[in-house]
Every structure is written in structure tokens, then in C-alpha cells.
Amino acid sequence: MHSETTTAFRLCGEQTVRTIADTHSALLEYYAAAPNVVFDPTAITEADLSVVQLVESARQTAARDGKKICIAGPLPVSLRDVLVRGGFLNSPEDALFWATP
Amino acid sequence: MSAILIVDDSASIRQAVKIALGGLGHNVSEAANGAEGATKADVARFDLIITDLNMPVMDGLTMIRKLRTNAAYTGVPILFLTTESDPGIKSQAKAAGATGWITKPFDADQLSRIVIKVLAK
Amino acid sequence: MTDNDPAQVFRVEAQELLDQIEQALLDLEKSPGDADLIAQVFRAMHTLKGSGAMFGFDALAGFAHACETAFDRVRKGLVKATPKLIASVLAAEDHLRALAEGKNVPEDEGAALLASIEAAMAAGSPAPTAPEPEPEKSWRIRFSLARDALVNGTRPLALLDELRALGPCEIAPLTGDIPNLETLQPTDCHLGWDIHLKTRHPRAAIEEVFIFVGDDAALTIELVPLASAAGHVVSEAASPVAANDKPAAAQAIGYTVRVPAERLDELMNRVGELVIAQSRLKQVVAFSNDANLHSVAEEIERLASELRDSMMNVRMVPISQLFGRFRRLIHDLARDTGKTIDFRTSGETTELDKNVIERLADPLIHLIRNSADHGLETAEERRAAGKPDAGRITLSARQAGTEVVISVSDDGRGVDLNRVRAKAERSGLLAPGAPTSDAEILQLLFAPGFSTAEKVTNLSGRGVGMDVVKRTVESLRGTIDIANRPGSGAEVALRLPLTLAIIDGLLVRIGQGRYVIPLASVEECVELTTDQDQRSRGRSFLTLRGQLVPFIRLRELFATGTVPDKYQKIVVVSTGSERVGLVVDQILGDHQTVIKPLSSFHAGIGTFSGATILGDGGVALILDVPHLVAAGQQQEDRLRAAG
Numbered sequence: 001m002h003s004e005t006t007t008a009f010r011l012c013g014e015q016t017v018r019t020i021a022d023t024h025s026a027l028l029e030y031y032a033a034a035p036n037v038v039f040d041p042t043a044i045t046e047a048d049l050s051v052v053q054l055v056e057s058a059r060q061t062a063a064r065d066g067k068k069i070c071i072a073g074p075l076p077v078s079l080r081d082v083l084v085r086g087g088f089l090n091s092p093e094d095a096l097f098w099a100t101p
Numbered sequence: 102m103s104a105i106l107i108v109d110d111s112a113s114i115r116q117a118v119k120i121a122l123g124g125l126g127h128n129v130s131e132a133a134n135g136a137e138g139a140t141k142a143d144v145a146r147f148d149l150i151i152t153d154l155n156m157p158v159m160d161g162l163t164m165i166r167k168l169r170t171n172a173a174y175t176g177v178p179i180l181f182l183t184t185e186s187d188p189g190i191k192s193q194a195k196a197a198g199a200t201g202w203i204t205k206p207f208d209a210d211q212l213s214r215i216v217i218k219v220l221a222k
Numbered sequence: 223m224t225d226n227d228p229a230q231v232f233r234v235e236a237q238e239l240l241d242q243i244e245q246a247l248l249d250l251e252k253s254p255g256d257a258d259l260i261a262q263v264f265r266a267m268h269t270l271k272g273s274g275a276m277f278g279f280d281a282l283a284g285f286a287h288a289c290e291t292a293f294d295r296v297r298k299g300l301v302k303a304t305p306k307l308i309a310s311v312l313a314a315e316d317h318l319r320a321l322a323e324g325k326n327v328p329e330d331e332g333a334a335l336l337a338s339i340e341a342a343m344a345a346g347s348p349a350p351t352a353p354e355p356e357p358e359k360s361w362r363i364r365f366s367l368a369r370d371a372l373v374n375g376t377r378p379l380a381l382l383d384e385l386r387a388l389g390p391c392e393i394a395p396l397t398g399d400i401p402n403l404e405t406l407q408p409t410d411c412h413l414g415w416d417i418h419l420k421t422r423h424p425r426a427a428i429e430e431v432f433i434f435v436g437d438d439a440a441l442t443i444e445l446v447p448l449a450s451a452a453g454h455v456v457s458e459a460a461s462p463v464a465a466n467d468k469p470a471a472a473q474a475i476g477y478t479v480r481v482p483a484e485r486l487d488e489l490m491n492r493v494g495e496l497v498i499a500q501s502r503l504k505q506v507v508a509f510s511n512d513a514n515l516h517s518v519a520e521e522i523e524r525l526a527s528e529l530r531d532s533m534m535n536v537r538m539v540p541i542s543q544l545f546g547r548f549r550r551l552i553h554d555l556a557r558d559t560g561k562t563i564d565f566r567t568s569g570e571t572t573e574l575d576k577n578v579i580e581r582l583a584d585p586l587i588h589l590i591r592n593s594a595d596h597g598l599e600t601a602e603e604r605r606a607a608g609k610p611d612a613g614r615i616t617l618s619a620r621q622a623g624t625e626v627v628i629s630v631s632d633d634g635r636g637v638d639l640n641r642v643r644a645k646a647e648r649s650g651l652l653a654p655g656a657p658t659s660d661a662e663i664l665q666l667l668f669a670p671g672f673s674t675a676e677k678v679t680n681l682s683g684r685g686v687g688m689d690v691v692k693r694t695v696e697s698l699r700g701t702i703d704i705a706n707r708p709g710s711g712a713e714v715a716l717r718l719p720l721t722l723a724i725i726d727g728l729l730v731r732i733g734q735g736r737y738v739i740p741l742a743s744v745e746e747c748v749e750l751t752t753d754q755d756q757r758s759r760g761r762s763f764l765t766l767r768g769q770l771v772p773f774i775r776l777r778e779l780f781a782t783g784t785v786p787d788k789y790q791k792i793v794v795v796s797t798g799s800e801r802v803g804l805v806v807d808q809i810l811g812d813h814q815t816v817i818k819p820l821s822s823f824h825a826g827i828g829t830f831s832g833a834t835i836l837g838d839g840g841v842a843l844i845l846d847v848p849h850l851v852a853a854g855q856q857q858e859d860r861l862r863a864a865g
Contacts, residue, residue, distance in 0.1 A: 016176060017175050017176040017372040017373060017409050018172055018173070018175045018176055020408040020409055021408055021409060023408070024403075024406065024408035027403065028403060028404070031403055048176070048222075048372070048379075049372065049378060049379065049411070049413060050372055050408060050409065050411075053397075053400055053406075053408070053411070053412060053413055054406070054408050056397045056400050057400045057401065057402060057403050057406045057408075058403055060397075060400060060402060061402040061403040061404070064402065082379060085379045085382055085383060086378070086379055086382065086393070086395055086413075086415075087382070087393030087394055087395050087415065088395050090392070090393060090394060091394065094395075169373065169374070175373050175409065176372055176373060176374075176375055177375050178374075178375030178376075178377075179374070179375060195368075195374070198370065198373065198374050199374065200374050200375035200376055200434060201376075201433070201434030202434070208265055210265070210268075210269060218380065218384070218434075219375065219377070219380075219434070221377055221380035221383065221384075222377055222379065222380065
């Protein structure tokens with residue numbers, strides 16, 4: 001389990017290039033306050049590469065800042081589809097990051 | 102089935118596109134110039150817009166730029182019709198926000214292939 | 223409504239493509255260098271090959287491929303589109319039609335046709351064969367997209383899917399260029415991919431994938447030696463390229479709304495029945511005082527009539543469909559007769575009921591054959607007569623009121639009336655020396671078994687005579703006329719009602735009987751008072767806005783033996799320019815009529831064009847207006863002549 005003090009950042013509904021700017025602003029706020037980063041992707045209904053890119057950006061930023069980062073909860077179908085087609089689950093390291101609850 | 106808007110001042114081009122894409126099962130709407138296209142696009146949500154570049158009232162480039170400022174058309178493919186494969190025009194249109202192009206004259210086959218390509222998510 | 227049997231859909235599509243090919247080839251004959259036409263033939267062959275292969279018409283696909291290859295050489299200017307080549311491709315097109323219809327075609331027929339195409343191609347180049355598949359190669363592709371790619375609707379995942387369709391891929395995303403959260407522009411694209419692809423497809427196929435991203439994305443496509451790629455684990459399932467084409471094709475089929483003709487007919491029958499039921503309802507409701515019932519009945523009447531109109535529209539097709547077929551016929555006729563034929567058509571956009579159009583094909587073929595064979599003279603004869611070498615056959619269609627007039631005319635020798643008379647006298651159709659008008663002699667052409675051809679040629683005398691043409695046209699409630707211009711040609715005109723099946727009629731009573739007058743020909747209804755009736759006796763004319771209109775007392779014509787009603791009505795009907803009044807006892811009202819043709823036993827009765835079943839189950843005869851108008855005009859002519 002991750003730190004109890006960390007609340008997850010919920011990714012909800014449509015997470016595409018149309019909505020990603022809003023998600024980004026909210027994430028910046030969350031990131032600044034959170035000791036560790038937990039994404040809850042379960043409520044995503046529609047996803048595209050922009051959300052994957054955003055999470056990857058957060059992953060790199062967290063590595064720089066020494067924060068822990070993980071994905072909590074099963075991947076919703078739409079996100080999983082993007083990851084598979086984009087080859088994001090092909091390396092063991094990436095697969096571990098994305099697909100482990 | 103997707104909603105497609107064809108913007109062209111030539112009724113015959115619109116008709117050709119309509120026939121070709123209607124045959125694929127798409128719902129094709131028409132507009133005769135950029136201004137009409139932009140208005141229609143505001144009212145209805147299209148999955149793909151195909152537009153001529155040189156048109157009266159409002160040209161295609163202006164319409165594409167206008168549409169790209171609309172959040173609803175972020176990420177929606179916009180193809181432009183071009184008579185020549187002029188790289189200058191292509192890069193101008195792509196800078197305005199076009200996804201790709203269709204070279205005139207086109208046949209139904211070619212058009213269908215491109216449309217299937219850009220409609221793929 | 224959609225027919226989802228892909229094979230059937232393909233057959234329909236194949237017919238259309240073959241029609242296109244045929245038209246283009248025939249046009250090409252006139253302008254052999256036309257690049258557009260050559261491209262049209264090539265494209266249609268190409269499509270035919272592609273769809274044929276997809277739906278399992280392998281023989282057809284193979285054959286189309288060979289034709290396509292041949293035409294590709296024409297397209298590239300390697301071979302000229304000579305008349306000989308066009309003729310052999312036309313023959314090949316017939317073979318393709320047979321294959322598309324699933325007919326059993328001997329294999330050697332195809333081979334012979336291909337050989338003739340080959341022979342027709344100038345340089346005797348080697349037989350077209352399918353290109354050798356390229357050996358599998360391994361490619362390394364790296365690409366990263368332009369910043370605005372996502373916003374502008376580029377779908378990188380779809381590009382990756384297209385690459386997978388080319389062959390087994392190993393795909394690694396490149397995320398190193400993604401900025402940190404603070405500097406990230408989240409709608410910009412900072413992603414790239416590194417792909418190993420094994421495929422038999424050429425580089426062009428890979429480049430094709432990136433057609434829209436190629437010039438503003440960083441893209442490299444490199445060939446890598448197979449050995450270095452061999453070690454890679456192929457993680458993606460190999461999917462042949464065909465698998466990629468299928469979803470699109472399946473989608474196209476699913477949404478095509480091509481309706482088989484039988485279903486349309488079935489629907490038409492239902493509409494016909496509905497119209498009858500609605501008629502009955504109207505009559506029943508007439509006896510009711512229930513206002514609600516009346517309002518519902520009116521609503522149903524309106525809907526039924528709208529439905530009928532829509533149905534009619536669905537059935538109307540442009541006559542160009544039919545005319546297009548004759549260009550091929552002319553081509554063959556010109557070849558077989560050795561005459562040069564200048565074929566012209568007009569009014570192709572005229573619309574007619576689908577059923578009528580289909581049934582007109584044979585009569586028109588016969589008429590065109592007649593023109594080419596008997597009407598047009600040989601080039602020498604024409605020259606002697608001071609006419610251009612090329613004989614002209616004109617096929618035209620136009621709408622006139624509720625009728626469509628289709629005519630076949632030629633500028634040939636016209637009908638030789640003396641020869642017709644002689645022939646008729648020989649065959650006992652005409653008493654020798656009997657005084658006969660030219661018009662009557664022309665009518666003899668329609669007599670069963672009559673043929674003016676002294677020698678039965680391959681083209682016309684095939685047992686189908688003008689009598690069959692006439693019968694077919696009459697079964698369509700049409701009429702046929704010949705205008706003869708001895709020495710300068712003849713014109714056969716078919717006049718057909720716009721549609722079969724249902725007409726709007728005016729139901730009238732004459733004596734005890736009920737009759738229907740087609741509403742479209744009714745101009746107006748006026749009263750005939752007893753007084754007027756008495757006065758006009760002997761001279762059956764009424765004055766209508768200053769014009770004399772002859773009228774016919776149908777009660778007398780039908781010999782009803784009844785006393786006329788006190789207030790008789792005159793229904794004024796017209797066929798274009800000519801008018802006649804029909805005296806009836808009572809006008810019963812509008813009636814939508816489903817026409818039943820009269821049995822052959824009654825077919826000779828000119829006064830009626832059909833019968834209909836009324837709402838109460840009774841039968842009403844439908845008056846043949848053109849016939850009655852002609853009778854009225856004759857009456858007028860007689861009276862005029864008598865002074």
C-alpha cells in the first residue's frame with residue numbers, strides 16, 4: 001500500500017486532447033501539494049495519447065523530485081487500448097508502472 | 102457512421118463527396134463557403150470536415166483556424182481539397198490546423214481510403 | 223431494407239462498374255487518346271478486381287486483373303487504344319459480366335479472350351502476370367510528430383495500426399522528449415515511436431502510412447539487414463494486409479441502401495392494397511355520422527396518398543439507365559451491318575416507372591435493330607441520295623403531361639409503302655387493290671407475323687416482330703405510332719403512361735355501371751341540362767369559353783338502354799391539345815385506382831384501358847381517354863366535313 005496521507009488524483013470521464021488542459025491544471029495543483037503521486041484512472045470513459053503523455057510527464061517529474069508515483073486501480077478499457085496500441089506496455093518496466101495496481 | 106461536413110463552393114464537388122462517403126454509410130452535410138461551414142460546425146458536431154481552400158465569403162484556411170480555436174474541434178480531423186500537390190499550400194494549411202489533404206481530382210476509392218484513414222481513432 | 227448479402231451487393235456493384243467500363247470503352251472508340259477515359263477503364267477494372275477478390279469471385283478478380291494490367295499499359299502510353307483492342311476488351315467485359323452473374327463459363331473462353339487482348343496490344347509484350355511478391359524485408363522506422371499533431375486530428379495510434387497491418391511489428395514509444403509537468407503544454411505532442419517492421423510490402427507502402435505526417439514530422443525509414451532483426455521477439459500478432467481492408471469494406475456494405483427490385487415490387491403491392499382498403503374505408507365512413515371516424519379516415523387518406531406518392535418516386539428511375547445499354551447494341555450493329563451509325567440520344571434524364579423501363583428494353587432493341595437494318599441505307603446508297611455516309615439513329619425521351627414519349631427515329635429510306643402493301647396482299651392481310659390510306663398501311667406493320675424484310679437478316683427477323691413490340695407497349699398501357707417520311711426516314715414513337723399500377727381516377731356512373739376516368743386527363747366538369755341536351759342533339763358540341771368542344775354521350779356509346787339522369791354531367795378530358803367532353807349520369811367522386819389489366823379476351827376493346835376493383839368489391843372499367851378523344855375528334859371532323 002502507498003502512504004495513507006496520499007489521496008489519489010482521479011482521472012474521470014473524457015481524458016483526451018479536448019479536455020487535457022483542464023486535467024493538467026488540476027494535476028499541477030495536486031502535484032504541488034501531494035507528497036506522492038497516485039493516479040486513479042478507473043473513472044476514465046474515453047482516453048487518447050494526451051493523457052498517457054500527461055501521466056508520463058508526471059512520471060518523469062516525480063523521478064526528478066524524488067516522489068513516488070503509481071497507478072491505482074484497474075485500467076479502464078479505453079486507456080488500456082491506447083497503451084496497448086501505442087506500445088506502452090511492451091517494455092517490462094513500463095508494463096509494471098502502468099498495469100500494476 | 103460518422104458525421105462529415107463538406108465545405109466547397111462547387112456543388113458538383115460537394116455532390117461527388119456526398120455520393121462517395123454516403124456510400125460508406127456516413128452522414129454528409131454540405132456548406133458552400135467557409136463562413137457557412139464554420140456556422141454549421143458550431144451548431145452540429147462533425148467527426149470530419151473536408152474543405153476547399155479557395156472559396157468566396159470565407160476561405161478554407163480562415164475557417165480551419167477559426168475551428169481550431171473551438172475546443173469542440175480540437176483533435177477533429179480536417180482535410181482540405183487541393184488541386185495541386187503544392188508543398189507551400191500544404192504546409193500553410195497544415196499550419197492552420199489541417200490534418201491532411203485530398204488531391205483533386207479524386208476518385209471515390211481514393212477519397213474513401215483517406216477518410217477511413219483519418220476517421221480511425 | 224438493406225440487403226446484406228455481400229455477394230449480391232458485389233454483383234450489383236460489378237454490373238455498375240461493367241456499365242462504366244462499357245461506356246468509357248465506347249467513348250474511347252470515338253476519342254482514342256482520351257486519358258480520362260483510359261483512366262476510367264483502368265480504375266473500374268481495378269475496383270472490380272479488388273472487390274471481386276474480397277467477395278470470393280476469384281475467377282473474375284483474376285480476369286479483371288489481366289484486363290487491368292493490359293489497360294495499365296495503355297494508361298502509361300506503352301500501347302495505343304486501337305479499335306481492335308477496344309473490341310477485345312468489350313468482349314472481355316461480356317465475359318466478366320458472365321463471371322459476375324456466377325454463370326458457368328468455360329475456362330478456355332477466358333484464356334482465348336486474354337489471348338485476343340494480348341494480340342491486340344501492339345508490341346506483343348509478354349502475357350501479364352501477377353508481380354512477384356517482394357521478399358520480406360526488415361525496416362526500422364522512427365517518427366515523432368509535429369507539436370500540433372494531436373490538436374490537428376492526427377491519430378498516431380491509427381498510424382501504428384496501419385504499420386501493424388503491413389507485417390509483424392515491434393513498437394517502442396519514445397517518451398524522452400516529454401517535458402516536465404510545469405513546462406508541459408498538454409495538448410502538444412511530444413511523443414515518438416521506434417518501430418521494427420518485417421514486411422513484404424515495398425517502402426512506398428510504409429511511406430503511404432505517413433502520407434499526412436511525413437513532411438512536418440521527423441520520420442526515418444531505414445532498411446535493416448534481416449540478421450540483426452532476427453533476434454527480436456515479435457510481440458504483435460501478424461496480420462496480413464487484407465485484414466486491414468476488411469473492416470472498411472464490411473462497413474461500406476452494411477450501410478449501402480440498395481434495394482432488390484422484388485422488394486420494391488412487394489412494397490408497391492402492399493401500397494396498392496392499402497390504397498384499396500383506404501378506398502373502402504372512405505365509402506364505409508361516408509355512411510357514418512361519427513366525426514372522429516371521419517377525421518381518422520381523412521388522416522388515413524392523406525397518409526395513404528403521401529405513401530403512394532413517395533412509393534412512386536422511389537420507383538421512378540431515369541431512362542438513361544436504359545439508353546446506356548443501346549450504345550453497345552449500336553456498336554455491334556454497326557460492325558455487323560458494315561454501316562456507319564451516328565447514334566444520338568436525348569432526354570436521358572426523363573424518369574419513368576422502373577417496371578416500364580425494364581419492359582421497354584426489348585421493344586426498343588427491336589426498333590433500333592429495325593432502323594439499323596432496314597431503315598438506314600448503305601453508305602453508297604446514302605451518297606447517291608445526297609445524304610452523309612453515316613446514318614443517324616436518334617433515341618429520345620420526353621415527358622408530355624402524364625405520358626412519356628420515347629421515339630426511335632432514323633434518317634434512312636423510310637418505310638416503302640408499296641412494298642408493305644404488296645407484302646400484305648401476298649400474305650392475305652389486305653385484299654388486292656383495296657383502297658387503303660397510308661396510315662392504314664403503316665398499321666399493317668404491326669400485324670402478327672408481318673415482316674418487310676425480304677431476306678431475313680441476322681439482325682431483325684428473329685421471330686420478334688413489330689406485333690410483339692406493339693403488344694408489349696400496349697400491355698404497358700401505351701400506344702405506338704409510326705411517322706413515315708419516304709426517302710428521309712421514319713420515326714416510331716411510343717407513348718407511355720408515367721407509371722403503372724395506381725392512378726388517381728374520377729369515379730362516374732353511366733346507367734347502372736361505374737367507370738373510372740383517369741383524373742390526370744380531366745380538365746373540368748360542367749353540367750349538361752336537359753334543355754341543353756335537347757338542343758345539342760345531332761350536333762354534340764358545347765361551347766366552353768368560346769371554344770367548341772365535341773362531346774360523346776357515353777350512355778349511348780355503351781348502349782345502356784337507361785333513361786338519362788335529369789342533371790347529366792360533362793367531364794371534359796384532354797390529351798394535350800385535343801379536348802372532348804364525356805357525358806355521364808353522375809360523378810361519384812375521386813377514386814384511387816389500382817389498375818388490373820384487362821384479360822386478352824377484352825384487350826381488343828379500345829374504349830377501356832383496364833379495370834379496377836372498387837371499395838365495395840364491385841368492378842369499374844377504366845376509360846381509355848386518348849382513344850375517346852380520338853373518337854371525339856373524328857366526330858368533329860365528320861360534322862365539319864358534312865358542313
